[in-house]
Amino acid sequence: MSADAGAALELRGIVKRFGTLVALDGVDLSLERGEIHALCGENGAGKSTLARIAAGLLAASAGHVEARGAVGLVHQHFELVDRLRVWENVVLGREPRRGLRLDASAARERVRSLAAAYGLEVDPDAVVETLPVGIAQRVEILRELAREPAALLLDEPTAVLAPQEIDALFATLRALAARGTAIMVITHKLQEVIAHADRVTVMRGGRVVMRTATRETSLEQIAHAMVGGDVPALAARAPTVARPAFAARGLRAGSGAHALREATFTVGGGEIVGIAGVEGNGQTALTDAIAGIVPYAGEMLLDGRPLGGSPAARIAAGVRVIPQDRRREALVLPWSIAENVALGDQTRPPLRRGWAIDRGARDALATEIMERFDVRASSIRTSVASLSGGNQQKIVVGRALAHAPALLVAYQPTRGIDIGAAALVASRLIEARNAGTAVLLVSFELDEVLALADRILVLYRGAIAGEFGRDGFDRARIGALMAGAA
Amino acid sequence: MSARGAWLFAALLVAAAAAAMALAGANPAAGFFALVRGALGGEHQLSETLVQTTALLFPSLAVALAFRAGLFNIGAEGQLIVGGLFAGVAGAAIAAPAWIAIPLILAAGAAGGGFWGGIAGALRARFGGNEVIATLMLNIVAALVANYLVGGPLHSAAATGAETPELATTSWLPVLLGGTRLTVAFPLALALAAFLRYVLDGTVFGYSLRAAGDAPQAAARAGIDLGRTALVAMTLSGAIAGLGGATLVAGVLHRFNVALSPGYGFIAIAVALVGGLDPLRIVLAAFAFGILQSGSLTMQALAHVPKDTVTFIEGLAIVGLSARHFAGRRREAG
Numbered sequence: 088m089s090a091d092a093g094a095a096l097e098l099r100g101i102v103k104r105f106g107t108l109v110a111l112d113g114v115d116l117s118l119e120r121g122e123i124h125a126l127c128g129e130n131g132a133g134k135s136t137l138a139r140i141a142a143g144l145l146a147a148s149a150g151h152v153e154a155r156g157a158v159g160l161v162h163q164h165f166e167l168v169d170r171l172r173v174w175e176n177v178v179l180g181r182e183p184r185r186g187l188r189l190d191a192s193a194a195r196e197r198v199r200s201l202a203a204a205y206g207l208e209v210d211p212d213a214v215v216e217t218l219p220v221g222i223a224q225r226v227e228i229l230r231e232l233a234r235e236p237a238a239l240l241l242d243e244p245t246a247v248l249a250p251q252e253i254d255a256l257f258a259t260l261r262a263l264a265a266r267g268t269a270i271m272v273i274t275h276k277l278q279e280v281i282a283h284a285d286r287v288t289v290m291r292g293g294r295v296v297m298r299t300a301t302r303e304t305s306l307e308q309i310a311h312a313m314v315g316g317d318v319p320a321l322a323a324r325a326p327t328v329a330r331p332a333f334a335a336r337g338l339r340a341g342s343g344a345h346a347l348r349e350a351t352f353t354v355g356g357g358e359i360v361g362i363a364g365v366e367g368n369g370q371t372a373l374t375d376a377i378a379g380i381v382p383y384a385g386e387m388l389l390d391g392r393p394l395g396g397s398p399a400a401r402i403a404a405g406v407r408v409i410p411q412d413r414r415r416e417a418l419v420l421p422w423s424i425a426e427n428v429a430l431g432d433q434t435r436p437p438l439r440r441g442w443a444i445d446r447g448a449r450d451a452l453a454t455e456i457m458e459r460f461d462v463r464a465s466s467i468r469t470s471v472a473s474l475s476g477g478n479q480q481k482i483v484v485g486r487a488l489a490h491a492p493a494l495l496v497a498y499q500p501t502r503g504i505d506i507g508a509a510a511l512v513a514s515r516l517i518e519a520r521n522a523g524t525a526v527l528l529v530s531f532e533l534d535e536v537l538a539l540a541d542r543i544l545v546l547y548r549g550a551i552a553g554e555f556g557r558d559g560f561d562r563a564r565i566g567a568l569m570a571g572a573a
Numbered sequence: 574m575s576a577r578g579a580w581l582f583a584a585l586l587v588a589a590a591a592a593a594m595a596l597a598g599a600n601p602a603a604g605f606f607a608l609v610r611g612a613l614g615g616e617h618q619l620s621e622t623l624v625q626t627t628a629l630l631f632p633s634l635a636v637a638l639a640f641r642a643g644l645f646n647i648g649a650e651g652q653l654i655v656g657g658l659f660a661g662v663a664g665a666a667i668a669a670p671a672w673i674a675i676p677l678i679l680a681a682g683a684a685g686g687g688f689w690g691g692i693a694g695a696l697r698a699r700f701g702g703n704e705v706i707a708t709l710m711l712n713i714v715a716a717l718v719a720n721y722l723v724g725g726p727l728h729s730a731a732a733t734g735a736e737t738p739e740l741a742t743t744s745w746l747p748v749l750l751g752g753t754r755l756t757v758a759f760p761l762a763l764a765l766a767a768f769l770r771y772v773l774d775g776t777v778f779g780y781s782l783r784a785a786g787d788a789p790q791a792a793a794r795a796g797i798d799l800g801r802t803a804l805v806a807m808t809l810s811g812a813i814a815g816l817g818g819a820t821l822v823a824g825v826l827h828r829f830n831v832a833l834s835p836g837y838g839f840i841a842i843a844v845a846l847v848g849g850l851d852p853l854r855i856v857l858a859a860f861a862f863g864i865l866q867s868g869s870l871t872m873q874a875l876a877h878v879p880k881d882t883v884t885f886i887e888g889l890a891i892v893g894l895s896a897r898h899f900a901g902r903r904r905e906a907g
Contacts (some may be wrong), residue, residue, distance in 0.1 A: 256708045378794060380793055380794060397796065397798065398793065398794055398795070398796045399796030399797075399798070400796075401796075402795070403796075408794065410794060412790075414788045415788065415791065416790045416791055416794055417791055417794070418788065418791060419784055419788040419791055419792075420784075420787075420788065420789045421787055422787065429780070430784060430791065430792075430795045431794070431795040431796060433777050433780050433781060433784075433795070434777060434796065439777055442775075442776045442777060442778070442779055443775050443776050443777065444775065444776070543642055567814075
């Protein structure tokens with residue numbers, strides 16, 4: 088029994104423990120019919136866990152969930168069967184039958200009418216793996232809407248969308264809310280919260296620390312509540328004095344929808360060039376080609392010399408790449424901080440001495456990185472697996488910057504880390520730029536690119552669709568190019 | 574494995590051993606007593622245990638080196654046999670003073686084992702071939718080739734079994750204790766364990782090898798050539814197993830015989846995993862398994878427990894530990 092007649096979903100006193108870790112510590116949340124509710128918080132605050140409990144995918148250790156009808160959850164990483172068609176995905180588990188057989192025409196018709204009713208245009212017969220992410224997300228939303236949920240929860244739905252697509256998504260959500268569905272959006276993009284949500288709940292450390300109507304708060308207040316203090320300011324940007332450093336000509340790599348089709352660009356020493364684009368437009372192929380771990384066509388120059396050969400040769404030439412997936416591609420998780428800081432430089436002085444790793448030099452470097460990057464760990468002997476994502480990333484970035492690289496490629500350098508760590512990483516990138524490093528920043532977060540880059544290149548379908556100088560940054564125009572406008 | 578898990582697993586093995594002894598109609602307590610007495614009950618027994626420890630230590634170190642590189646070399650048995658065969662052939666042909674003959678025989682064994690391990694390494698490096706299947710199959714090929722050669726072209730006219738001619742006595746490994754079979758192979762194995770520990774923990778080569786094993790994607794991005802690492806690690810692993818085969822030929826049998834190994838290369842998988850893939854802890858694990866090996870005959874004679882009980886327990890240990898190791902790997906990968 089709910090006290091509030093308007094509540095579609097009520098969570099009371101939700102506690103969730105994983106072993107000794109308390110992920111949720113007595114969370115209350117109620118979603119009203121017709122509202123768009125934003126749930127904010129840093130990584131590890133417990134947002135996704137709360138959503139999974141609300142949707143019935145995870146059992147709470149204590150507390151009550153009261154839902155007036157179904158609760159749909161749209162996952163951050165879509166849970167669709169890639170090889171099946173749109174209609175097959177939407178009816179999966181609730182297939183209309185005729186005798187023992189699947190009634191395909193009824194199912195197709197149901198999906199078509201559902202899509203029309205909600206204005207979510209999608210071809211029911213398209214195979215999911217051929218769809219762009221924005222459309223795949225519609226399929227995931229349709230699948231949940233097919234259950235006519237009283238509440239629809241979306242976990243980071245805008246992470247993979249271009250700005251215009253984000254606006255379209257919220258227009259759809261607003262229309263859904265107007266029909267009486269309660270909507271909850273988990274997001275870390277605070278501009279979206281201010282622009283689109285009616286109410287906002289902020290979580291930190293498994294507890295609710297702020298709950299208010301959006302019109303009564305500000306972006307700064309929400310950020311303050313998320314962090315539990317002031318958000319650190321970015322490092323100052325020295326006047327731009329770019330000199331020629333890195334050039335790529337006719338670069339092509341990868342195959343299929345995510346290939347890099349053609350990229351010709353330069354990154355000057357002392358400037359940050361930002362690659363703006365929605366995920367899956369050739370970013371991985373581009374960074375992997377520069378790292379030398381995938382085959383590619385075209386040529387690259389660094390400081391006037393051809394850049395090529397094995398990954399080792401590129402490292403020797405002064406290229407450092409901060410890869411997207413720090414846990415697999417950058418760190419050896421079971422190893423200590425000290426062992427990890429040598430990775431990539433194990434064959435060169437000062438970390439190599441004769442046959443051996445120079446432990447003194449290695450430990451000194453680890454200590455220096457821990458201090459300069461404020462790594463929270465008990466000692467350099469701590470295994471990196473036990474560190475938070477933010478502290479892991481500080482080690483990866485610290486290691487990449489340790490030997491004054493000529494070219495630094497930073498691929499999603501602040502992904503999934505807390506605001507404080509993200510600000511520190513961003514500041515270190517600016518400092519490296521000020522010191523003369525050529526920095527290529529590849530990020531799916533347009534706001535991050537806008538904040539850090541001296542120049543922006545828009546990557547769309549594997550080709551550079553536009554270029555903007557810092558004086559000419561035009562959020563709307565860049566967003567349009569990211570979404571494929573000519 | 575957590576300490577609790579390890580003790581639980583050990584207790585399960587002891588319980589299984591007791592059950593097997595009871596099923597064979599023997600008194601388990603008497604069986605265990607005879608086993609320990611047979612392994613440690615005197616100078617002769619202890620020396621035989623150390624002979625078994627030595628025989629297990631070489632292939633166990635071989636397995637550990639490959640595992641640390643992320644390569645599941647379950648072909649130590651085949652590499653040991655090929656190494657033994659090379660050593661046997663070289664030993665029969667060499668007539669030279671000990672200081673020339675013995676290093677040559679040991680080198681021949683290492684070369685043979687290294688060649689056999691290198692095949693699997695090359696398949697992995699060149700074609701991405703699965704080393705588990707390659708080494709497993711190469712075990713069978715090794716046994717068949719050895720059988721053919723010592724039964725045919727290399728057969729010793731003087732021999733009663735399938736074996737090569739006996740080595741000149743100058744080519745025998747020097748015995749440490751008169752009247753026993755304990756030779757310099759034992760300290761050699763201990764030195765090898767210490768050396769491997771240094772290589773893995775202290776050198777750039779060991780660092781790269783462990784990186785390739787623990788985080789292949791990160792290693793590749795750090796400039797470590799995964800294919801080359803696989804080839805080198807498998808060759809070295811095979812060479813160590815082959816060296817073990819050579820010490821059996823030059824130190825124990827003084828010829829190559831197809832029955833050279835009662836499965837040392839397989840038991841080595843359990844020894845290496847019990848030792849946590851750490852060369853120094855593997856020495857202790859090899860000693861523990863050495864006790865089982867050498868005590869089993871006494872157990873059979875005194876307590877009428879079939880010595881196959883030990884084989885059964887070792888088999889259980891291999892299956893249990895390998896399954897856990899593979900499952901752990903897959904969890905990390907997924």
